[in-house]
Structure formats: C-alpha cells, structure tokens
Amino acid sequence: MAKKTFKGRPLLPGKLEGKALASKQPFNTSGSYLENLFGGKKDGAPCTDAVNKEFYKKELAGAILCFPTTVGSTMGGVSLMGVGFLGQGPKAMLYAEHADSVSLAGLLMDDVWNGRRVITIDLLGDEFLEAVKTGDPIAIHEDGTVEVG
Amino acid sequence: MTIKQKTKLPANGGWLGMSDMDAMGPDGKPQPGFDHRSSKPQQADPKAIYQMPLTKEEQAIMDGKKGPELAKVMKIVVAHGNAFGAEKLVDLGGAPHSSLFTGQDYLLPAIDMLQECADAGLKAYAPYTVNPRCYDVYNVENNVTDMRIIYEGYKVQRDLDWVHAQLGAPDLNYRSCACYLDEVGNKPPPGTYVAWAESSAVNYGNSALGLRTNRNASGMEMLCAILGKAPLFGLMTDEGRMSSWLVEIKTSEEPDWGVIGTAIGLKVIDANPYITGLDKYLGTEVTNDNMHLLKKMGSATAAAGAVGLYHVENVTPDAKQKGRKLLMKDYQTYVIDDAEQARVLGNFPTESKGRIEKPTICIIGCPHNTYHELVTWGKNVTEAVEKRGLKTAAIPTLLLCPNVVRDHLVEEEPVLVGAMKRAGMKFTNMCSLSYVGMKGFSERMYAVTNSPKTRNYYPFVRYFTDDVLLDIICTGEIPKGA
Numbered sequence: 001m002a003k004k005t006f007k008g009r010p011l012l013p014g015k016l017e018g019k020a021l022a023s024k025q026p027f028n029t030s031g032s033y034l035e036n037l038f039g040g041k042k043d044g045a046p047c048t049d050a051v052n053k054e055f056y057k058k059e060l061a062g063a064i065l066c067f068p069t070t071v072g073s074t075m076g077g078v079s080l081m082g083v084g085f086l087g088q089g090p091k092a093m094l095y096a097e098h099a100d101s102v103s104l105a106g107l108l109m110d111d112v113w114n115g116r117r118v119i120t121i122d123l124l125g126d127e128f129l130e131a132v133k134t135g136d137p138i139a140i141h142e143d144g145t146v147e148v149g
Numbered sequence: 150m151t152i153k154q155k156t157k158l159p160a161n162g163g164w165l166g167m168s169d170m171d172a173m174g175p176d177g178k179p180q181p182g183f184d185h186r187s188s189k190p191q192q193a194d195p196k197a198i199y200q201m202p203l204t205k206e207e208q209a210i211m212d213g214k215k216g217p218e219l220a221k222v223m224k225i226v227v228a229h230g231n232a233f234g235a236e237k238l239v240d241l242g243g244a245p246h247s248s249l250f251t252g253q254d255y256l257l258p259a260i261d262m263l264q265e266c267a268d269a270g271l272k273a274y275a276p277y278t279v280n281p282r283c284y285d286v287y288n289v290e291n292n293v294t295d296m297r298i299i300y301e302g303y304k305v306q307r308d309l310d311w312v313h314a315q316l317g318a319p320d321l322n323y324r325s326c327a328c329y330l331d332e333v334g335n336k337p338p339p340g341t342y343v344a345w346a347e348s349s350a351v352n353y354g355n356s357a358l359g360l361r362t363n364r365n366a367s368g369m370e371m372l373c374a375i376l377g378k379a380p381l382f383g384l385m386t387d388e389g390r391m392s393s394w395l396v397e398i399k400t401s402e403e404p405d406w407g408v409i410g411t412a413i414g415l416k417v418i419d420a421n422p423y424i425t426g427l428d429k430y431l432g433t434e435v436t437n438d439n440m441h442l443l444k445k446m447g448s449a450t451a452a453a454g455a456v457g458l459y460h461v462e463n464v465t466p467d468a469k470q471k472g473r474k475l476l477m478k479d480y481q482t483y484v485i486d487d488a489e490q491a492r493v494l495g496n497f498p499t500e501s502k503g504r505i506e507k508p509t510i511c512i513i514g515c516p517h518n519t520y521h522e523l524v525t526w527g528k529n530v531t532e533a534v535e536k537r538g539l540k541t542a543a544i545p546t547l548l549l550c551p552n553v554v555r556d557h558l559v560e561e562e563p564v565l566v567g568a569m570k571r572a573g574m575k576f577t578n579m580c581s582l583s584y585v586g587m588k589g590f591s592e593r594m595y596a597v598t599n600s601p602k603t604r605n606y607y608p609f610v611r612y613f614t615d616d617v618l619l620d621i622i623c624t625g626e627i628p629k630g631a
Contacts, residue, residue, distance in 0.1 A: 007196060008196060009195070009196040009197075009198070010198070011228075011232055033255075036255070037253070037254075037255035038253065038255070038302075040254055074248060074346055074347075074348060074364065074365070074366050074367050075248075075251070075366075075367050076366065077366035077367060077368055077369065078249070078255070078256060078258075078259045078366070078367050078368045079255060081258040081259055081368070082254075082255030082256065082257070082258060082259075083255075084258070085255075085257060085258040086255075099232060101229070101233065101363065101364070101365070101366060101369075101383075102366040103366075104229060104232055105225075105229055105365070105366035105368060105369040106366060106368065108225045108228050108229055109225055109259070109262065109368055109369070109372070110258065112221050112224050112225045112228070113221055113225070113258075113262045113265075114258060114262075122232075123195060123196050144196065
C-alpha cells in the first residue's frame with residue numbers, strides 16, 4: 001500500500017516503528033485488561049472487552065493501538081498504570097479524536113511518576129482511522145507525525 | 150438500546166467489567182466518553198502544544214522548590230490541563246472526594262505513588278472523603294468462605310486504607326460514595342471549585358450543590374487534592390456548564406426517577422441536560438427529604454451515560470440563578486412522557502440464563518442511602534411484614550449507608566431499628582456495585598434493587614419500583630407482570 005502521513009498532537013512524544021492494531025470502536029481502558037488487572041496475568045494482555053469486536057482477544061501488550069478515543073470507568077487511568085506495572089502496557093496509543101481525560105490521566109501519571117512512557121498522540125483525524133488497518137506497518141515520529149504503510 | 154459487557158471475567162474478576170462510560174448511541178454505535186469540553190476558544194492550530202500560564206509560585210513548585218514529589222504532582226496536573234486547553238490552575242476549596250477504593254493488585258502503582266507523597270510529608274489540602282470499601286466482613290461477608298474470597302481478592306486494601314489515612318482521610322465510619330450527606334459532611338457551598346472523582350458524587354455535587362468539578366479519573370483527584378489546585382476547564386467553567394439538551398418531563402404523575410435518569414443518560418450521553426417539569430415534585434429547594442430523588446435520577450444519568458452535570462429548572466443552583474439562559478443556541482429537545490418512560494423501562498436488559506430462579510436479596514442504596522431513605526424503608530418494610538402476619542421477611546434487605554448515617558438512625562429511631570433487624574434488614578457500609586459483581590458472591594445471589602445505577606452495571610440485577618420491591622421482600626417471589 002502507498003504510504004500515508006498523518007499529523008497529530010504529541011501529548012507524550014516518542015519515536016517508534018512497528019505494526020498497528022486498529023479498531024474503529026473506542027478502546028475501553030478498564031474493561032480490556034481484566035485478566036491482567038484482576039487475574040494478575042503477566043505473560044500477555046489478551047483484550048477482554050467483547051464489545052470491541054476488533055480488539056477482543058487480540059494481544060494488547062506492546063501494541064501500537066489505533067482507535068477513535070477511549071471509554072471505560074473512571075478507574076481506566078489507574079488501570080493503564082496497572083498494566084504498565086505488570087509490563088503488559090501498550091507501546092503507543094494513537095487517538096483519531098481528542099484524548100479523553102480518564103485515559104490521559106493514567107498515561108501521564110505513569111510517565112511522570114514511574115518513567116514508563118506510552119507514546120501518546122491524539123487528533124490524528126478520521127482519515128487516519130479510515131486508512132490504518134491491523135497489521136499495517138506504522139512509523140511514529142517525535143513531532144506527532146504518523147506514517148502508515 | 151445499550152450494549153452490555155459480555156466478557157467472561159476471570160475467576161476473581163471484579164466490577165470493572167461494567168463501565169460507567171460505555172455510552173452507546175440509539176443506533177447501537179459507541180459514543181466517545183468524557184470528551185474535550187474546554188470552554189475557551191481553542192488555539193488557531195488545535196494540534197499545537199499548549200502551555201497554560203503559571204504563577205511564579207506554581208512554576209517554582211514545578212521546578213522542585215517544595216521537593217521532587219510535589220514537583221511531579223504539579224507536572225502531571227499541569228500536563229493534564231494543557232491537553233484540555235485549561236486557562237490556568239485554580240485553588241480548590243471545600244474538601245476532596247476520592248474514588249480510589251478497590252484494594253486490588255492493579256492499584257499498586259497508584260498506591261505506591263500516593264505513599265511516596267505521604268512519605269514526603271504531603272497531605273491533601275483538607276480532610277477528605279473516600280468511597281466505601283468493596284466489602285463488609287462485619288455484617289455481610291462474615292464467614293470463612295467469604296472472607297477467603299475477600300482477602301485473596303483485595304490483598305492491598307490495607308495499604309490503600311493506610312495511605313488514605315496518612316493523606317488526611319478520616320476513619321472508615323465516614324466512607325461513602327454519598328460524601329455530601331450531612332452526617333458525612335463533605336458539602337461545600339455552591340460555586341466552590343473541587344476536584345472530585347466518583348461519577349455519582351461528581352454528578353450530585355455539580356448539579357444539586359452547584360459545585361464546580363470535572364469528572365476526574367481515579368488518581369488524578371488525589372493529585373489535585375495534594376496540590377490543592379486543579380486545571381480550569383470543562384465543567385468548572387461557565388461555558389462548560391451550558392446545556393445542549395432541553396429535557397421536558399411530561400409524565401402524568403410523579404416519574405420513576407431511576408427510569409427518567411436512565412433515559413436522559415442514554416439520550417444525552419455526556420452533555421449537560423436542562424430538565425423541566427420536576428419542580429412540581431421537588432418544590433424549589435433541595436432538602437434532606439427530597440435529595441434522594443435527585444441522587445437516584447442523577448446517578449442513573451451518570452451510569453447510563455456519562456453525565457457530570459444536570460440542571461433542574463427552579464431547583465438546582467445554576468438553574469435557579471440563570472434559568473433557561475443556560476440553554477445553548479441550537480439545543481435539542483427530548484420529551485419524556487408516560488409512553489417514553491414505559492419504553493425505556495421495558496428496554497432495561499435482563500439476564501437470567503444460568504442464574505438462580507428466585508430473588509435471594511434486596512439491595513437498597515446505590516448511591517448510599519440518606520437518613521430519610523433509611524427511615525422510609527425501615528417503616529415500609531416493617532409495616533408490610535407486620536401487615537402480612539409474618540415474623541420476618543422472606544428475603545433479607547441490605548441497606549447501604551455510611552456508618553455515621555446508621556448511627557444517626559439508631560440514635561433517633563431505636564425502636565424502629567429493632568423492628569428492622571427482626572424483619573431481616575441489615576445495615577452495611579460497603580459498595581453495592583463491588584459486592585454484586587464480585588465473583589464468588591455474584592453467582593450465589595439473585596438481587597433485586599431500587600438502584601438504577603446497580604441495574605445499569607449488572608443486567609442480572611432486577612430493578613423494580615418501591616411497591617413491587619416491598620412485595621418481593623415479603624414473599625420472595627416476583628409478582629406476575631412486574
């Protein structure tokens with residue numbers, strides 16, 4: 001596929017290359033990690049949110065997650081800290097829309113307090129979500145530019 | 150229609166499988182949760198990195214003048230505000246309320262973060278309130294089997310309770326999601342900036358009390374409490390408190406407050422509804438005798454949608470002050486009449502497959518009961534039991550409330566409390582959502598409730614009107630057609 005470039009807002013900038021795990025549905029930051037958060041699973045993070053058909057049962061640990069925005073209980077922020085603590089957090093969170101306050105709180109707390117950075121870029125736009133498919137090669141740059149393909 | 154979490158939880162999974170922000174639109178498609186609602190015009194380039202202005206003192210704190218821990222707290226709070234275009238930091242008043250209450254392993258990094266703050270001598274800017282514990286080993290889970298589930302599931306509860314105590318939370322008798330009850334005492338005056346967490350408390354505080362708080366993530370509320378400041382955006386601003394929905398209640402008699410709350414949440418998702426037609430049932434003041442109605446309706450709007458603020462015409466502080474000037478240009482209108490109320494109630498999802506056939510317990514009080522509710526339920530149940538010539542009720546009733554509210558009742562109505570005990574009513578200060586959803590307990594019960602919030606989280610819990618619940622409590626059977 002032809003390479004497409006999108007510019008977002010680098011809330012927690014970083015440089016990374018890998019493959020995308022994409023969903024057109026919101027990512028539930030509390031409901032997706034139940035096996036880790038309540039089961040203590042440390043050797044992977046299979047998505048436990050059956051509402052999100054595209055993520056359900058997919059491996060979230062170390063993933064470059066692409067989605068419109070996040071939903072979930074207000075425990076969702078500390079849930080992200082929790083999976084980071086278990087070594088099962090994502091490598092990047094790429095929001096097509098504006099980051100929501102709950103997930104961003106958890107990402108900031110883990111970044112500033114524990115030095116665990118999940119590269120976080122929002123406002124990538126609907127076109128980004130239209131373009132990116134699970135398995136696509138993806139390159140993230142410090143300035144919030146994301147290349148797909 | 151709502152889409153419910155169908156995930157099979159791990160063996161010791163808790164209540165987070167259900168979300169209070171899984172808002173789905175009428176078309177069944179997911180809607181964004183709490184979103185960007187900064188009131189001020191955004192930068193010409195919304196993708197440009199924004200930095201709110203800081204005072205010299207705030208900058209000095211960020212630079213480490215008051216220690217590395219407080220510097221990190223400041224960095225997080227400021228970065229969070231920057232992302233939402235906050236104008237500045239504002240000083241917080243009243244007292245904080247925290248929703249960090251589940252002592253499960255995944256909270257360890259958050260507990261460690263707060264413990265580092267406590268070790269550095271930091272405290273919240275005022276003594277604060279905290280959500281109730283998830284369990285009650287005195288009155289409910291008071292046997293070996295249940296205690297094993299509790300102590301294996303909530304291994305770090307001690308660490309969490311202890312760090313709250315060090316940071317300024319009072320003793321466990323004050324634990325409650327309804328921190329604004331007189332007996333608990335966290336009820337700041339209208340217009341006070343606070344940074345609360347807990348969806349129902351934020352909803353009630355913003356709406357019935359006229360406070361100014363965003364719907365904070367768990368953890369963030371504690372950092373704001375330690376800093377004594379919060380970024381000014383969203384529901385803390387005049388513009389962010391405007392309504393994009395006019396909701397007209399036009400039922401022929403007093404509505405079912407849980408049903409209309411659910412209907413509003415499903416319709417407006419995370420907007421601020423301006424609700425008319427309720428003052429005829431409430432009067433023009435929020436009092437200790439009618440606050441439970443707003444609590445019930447509001448918590449349903451927050452659970453079925455993600456409503457952090459509503460206005461009730463002629464009743465709530467913002468609405469009394471500004472009236473329909475709170476309505477934004479091009480607002481939408483939603484009418485709830487008898488037919489709409491019946492439609493929403495009829496669509497409450499129920500899940501009974503593989504579960505116990507008859508009710509085993511009645512759960513009253515999510516959010517926690519007021520004193521008025523305890524008296525009302527106490528009188529209604531004991532009178533119903535006596536009227537039917539029963540020694541006790543067919544199923545037990547759990548009344549959830551902070552211990553200080555229970556103590557108030559014991560002091561004022563000791564004879565009634567005795568009769569309530571004989572009728573199978575128990576007081577407990579735990580969180581009903583956690584109890585009902587906890588694996589190990591959940592599959593052993595068929596719960597009926599008056600709580601639209603509990604019902605929203607768990608479709609296997611049945612919601613009924615108070616009259617029907619009284620019947621079920623006495624007979625143990627669900628009446629035909631209910």
